[in-house]
Amino acid sequence: MKIGVIGGGAWGTALAQVAAQGAAPVILWAREPEVVHSINHHHVNELFLSSVPLSPTITATDDLDALRAVDAVLVVAPAQHVRAVLSATDFGSTPLVLCAKGIEAGTRMLVGEVAREAQPNAPIAVLSGPTFAHEVAAGLPTAVTLACEDAALGVALAERLAAPTFRTYASDDVIGAEIGGAVKNVLAIGCGVVEGARLGQNARSALIARGFAEMTRFGLARGARAETMAGLSGLGDLVLTCSSTSSRNFSLGVGLGEGRSARELLSDRRTVAEGAFTAPVLRDAAAEAGIDMPVCEAVCALLDGAPVGDVIGALLSRPLREERG
Ligand SMILES: NC(=O)C1=CN([C@@H]2O[C@H](COP(=O)(O)OP(=O)(O)OC[C@H]3O[C@@H](n4cnc5c(N)ncnc54)[C@H](O)[C@@H]3O)[C@@H](O)[C@H]2O)C=CC1
């Protein structure tokens, strides 16, 4: 199975490296000419993942049509750009493995829904889990969920993308895998705020647990399974991203917690913090569906510039309730 990758950011590059194990040829589309040049001439992605030498069997291109000849395409553009890249060419019935974590602004669609609209004939799978790109590219042990409604295709993709240090767990819960990845980015911003404002480890754990309850409520309302929310692509990724400044979302939250503005923190950055885009979309989708998501609402308020003390005070002064659900 020849693999193509859309997106030459850190995660697209790391996944290309995984797919190139055993000297398999991989073709990667990158938007930036300097990324294409750097991969083809120096076997490294200087701009987004300079820490790891890449397999010489990875070829970069600026021509999306070059990916029409592969057997499966990993879609690793940021969530807000997936529609544009998938609308630029016709992938026919080539399976698309969606690796971005977010919800599209405006439409409130998950990436899978966007992909089905842009490429109606392509079977869809989702790859998600606790996966810092630099660790995966360095060959450190990692496990992911590979969700696909077509069980046979899911197993084939899971086997093709598995590597000695990259374990893939097949699932048929596409929506659950997507929701975990999208929601955890928002919660990671909140945990970063706790860190930046020095609110302590107890507060961070409370936020992870209550945030997980929100993620699960939202997921179940959209048809996800509880076991998926508690698995690699849900709780697993939530714990990772809420614990480390290797996370761009957590780091954004640290800056907010230190009193800097989202505008300042997000200006001029080349790398993506998906949670900043997903947070208001998630808040609105939850409100429309009558799903209580106070932590996500708090993150939105912080991104909008509300003082940390006020937002935390409002969260803590909510009426006491049972923990259940
Ligand atoms: N970096 C990581 O450790 C992981 C990232 N992801 C997800 O992968 C997705 C991509 O993130 P990264 O590879 O980390 O990106 P990155 O932050 O390393 O690089 C930014 C990416 O955005 C692309 N981009 C910027 N403007 C664009 C536009 N107008 N159209 C198309 N692409 C554009 C750039 O070409 C580049 O590929 C995100 O949804 C992220 O949540 C998932 C798992 C791990």
Ligand SMILES: O=C(CO)COP(=O)(O)O
């Ligand atoms: O999704 C990720 C790890 O699983 C990467 O998290 P950040 O986008 O916050 O860096």
